[in-house]
Amino acid sequence: MSNLITTKFTASDYVAMDASLTNLETTVKNKTVSLTPEERMTIGKIGDHYGVAVEEVNDALTTNPSFAPDPETFVVADFRSDRDAAKALRLRIVRMENILQQLKILKPFTMQIYTVI
16 A cells, blocks of 8 residues: 655744744734624625626726715725625635645544555
């Protein structure tokens, strides 16, 4: 048999991972909001595949600024800021999900996968 997956993380690898995670936690702290289930029900959510609709709204706001609803309830600058943040975060979330998937494959109970030669 030969080992198909050999995981060799060093102590310094773990230190580097922990430092990166701490840095990420510090960066997002106070920028995210924990909502109660009741609060979540009052806020609309477009979903992960919202891109086309949001871009259409943005295009409409760009070509026809009077398209914007009541400025008391819809602030165009906030909409664009949220849109830009969502686009930037989506790329980073994909990267983190890829890393997480790679690490899940290497869970301790699957550390050694052998094949018979």
